[in-house]
Amino acid sequence: MRTQEELTAMSAAALREFARELGVRGYSRLRREELLSACQAACGLAASAGDDGDDTAVASAPAPAAAEVAWPEPISSPASAEPRVLATDVPFMFPQSYGVDRVVLLVRDPQWMFCYWDVSAETWERVAGSGITDPASGWRRVLRLHDVSSVVAGEPCEATRVCDIEVGPDATDFYFQTPRPNREYRVEFGYLSAVGEFIRLAVSNVVSAPRNAPSEQADEAWGQLYDDALRLSLAGVGEAGVASAGAGGFPGSVDAARGLSEFLAERISSGPFSAAMVVSNRY
């Protein structure tokens, strides 16, 4: 047995161990204060003032929630065994259309892009009124892909057209095979006539398909990143940043770059796609 002083001086872990020895049931659930009073009770010592009533409850049969008595209740929680019916549980209907004219183009990887589109009821009405939605009219519903890499502001025109892809009346999205990596693309959704007239219903954002090989550019420029308290500024880059291959004490020759490309090629082949392992394990 221990004295009152010894008990009071014990750590939570020591008290828990002692409570275990004493056969205090549910001791592992108890916080230090509770352990202390339980041990005091088991040793026939007076518990701290005000705790008398708790001794039996603590020492005999603590419910699983016993620990939570001592741990502050977080918020006014209406939680119970059965969840209550909540206004915020109304299922979302994932609407087919939001009633806007829109095409959104997303990059998936260097080989593929994805686009989805939406057309408002008003636009459909207008289009239907012109008769072109009738298959007999000879007009086809198409996605027109543009390579806008070399166009100011990415505005598509006849010269930027890559291809037209016919889409069915129920389709609302499409995966494009990217013609060339490292180029900028944009998509129009509309109707194409047999003689090549095009009516645009919506046009997408511009995306850049990523490069899938090392850059052709081997010229080096250097800059300085320095810490100005917590914020960084690029002061100094103006001077240092123009240093190109071989200048400014940085050995950067074409030969070195060639050596590197071999080195890189080796690493790339074993490289990025092993990341598959990363995702397969997550959950």
Next chain:
Amino acid sequence: MSEHVGSLSIVLHAHLPFVRHPEYDYFLEEDWLFEAACETYIPLLNMMEGLTADGVPFRLTMSLTPTLLSMFCDPLLQNRLRRHIVERIDLSEREIDRTKGQPQFQSLASMYFQHYQRCLEVFDRSGGSLANAFRLHMDQGGLEIITCGATHGFFPLMAHQPETVRAQINVAADHYEEVLGRRPAGIWLPECGYYPGHEQFLAEAGIRYFFIEAHGVLFGSPRPKFGTFAPVLCPNAPVAAFGRDVESSKQVWSAAEGYPGDFAYREFYRDIGYDLDYGYVRPYLGPLGERKHLGLKYYRITGPSDSIDLGAKEPYDPAMARERAAAHAANFLFNREQQMRYAGQVLDHKPLVVSPYDAELFGHWWWEGPMFLDFVFRKAHFDQTAVRVTTPSEYLAANPVLQKVQPELSSWGYRGFAEFWLNETNDWIYRHLHQAGERMTHLARRFGEPTDLERRALNQCARELLLAQASDWAFILRTGTMVEYARKRTGDHLARFERLFGGLEHGGLDVPFLEECEWRDTIFPNIDYRVYR
């Protein structure tokens, strides 16, 4: 000191989606947090505490995502985490009794008993918020904590709505400051997903570096002179990008050739939640009573998975596993040294190797992972001088001159780009997320001087949008397990958003509805919707 041949930066990305269900007493998916806390976060804290006590100057970088930090700080989840730990203590105690007469198993039950007791101590000592415990190690200098997207939205698929990307970044940085008392120096882009140009938003938030998948820098332009062996500087913003080293990642990750598959290590899939009599484990299974992992696992991997049946596994031997972890740590450092010597020679540069991993691999999946890391840091300090451990901030302070390279779009996901989050299983969610994103931006611009009620609704809209954007939902839809939950979460947040949006846009805010949203989706209590302007 000068004889080191290169530097090593180990980065652990700690992330879980915000899962908090006050409407239930028990909620199965909340176990993700409790298991990760007991098996990964607390063991890592123990490791750091041990290293500090022994005077080992470790250098570890961890991203604690805003969703995870929010859950650490949440009283309801704290309460439930404590309940979880206490239940595990109780269970392992019963296991000690049950395994009387089987010394091999009883000593394992004792191991778990001590483990969970220790968890409770660490938890109570942190005042209930593990964020405090991590912050302590950050203040002591060994740990560098970085941030992540506010709810782990996958940036490349939000790129055409820059306001939504910016909000993910700014909300994260502000939340980091609220919880940890300073601004974040670095960020782990969710899923390492980088879209060219986003460095501008990072710079605006005061963030000075991020990490990028190897090919994101290797395919950058101009060609990176040092490959992934040095960070590069983004040409258009004062932000550095650290490329992921593929070789060291593989060594740890790969199930076949990586360390965690060693036969001496603990077998994850033999758990008493499935192995023992149903009636016996029933009290620990929650109200639904479905069998689940309870965290007490008594067997080792034993042999190759294709030739050893789960039932034929041999008992776990902690001493043997510990020795193996030490050997693997030595091997890891040896390989890094070889790698650094080789790269250093080829590149004429002292290489930096950046090794990022999912934090939950360490401990949760790979029980011995924290022990392995502990050995890596101890050996790096005591047994060798070639490899120097560092953090990105420390490295940048010592090496401020960087090559200017524009990194390329990339992620660390399957096949290195956006495919895992954009395929036939989940591509349908984006039109809905984008619609909500556009409406949020519209609201933020429209409401210049909202009433108090409107402000609350606007802030709640921002929370719901952010929660819907979590890449975790698209990820789960793709993996095919627990799909219903991911679908429901996406829909629930969008539904709440739409309802609030309707009230704001057309008048007639439903106050009880708003209150219920605020009660359920408590993340980012101090969010300011104007972040979407």
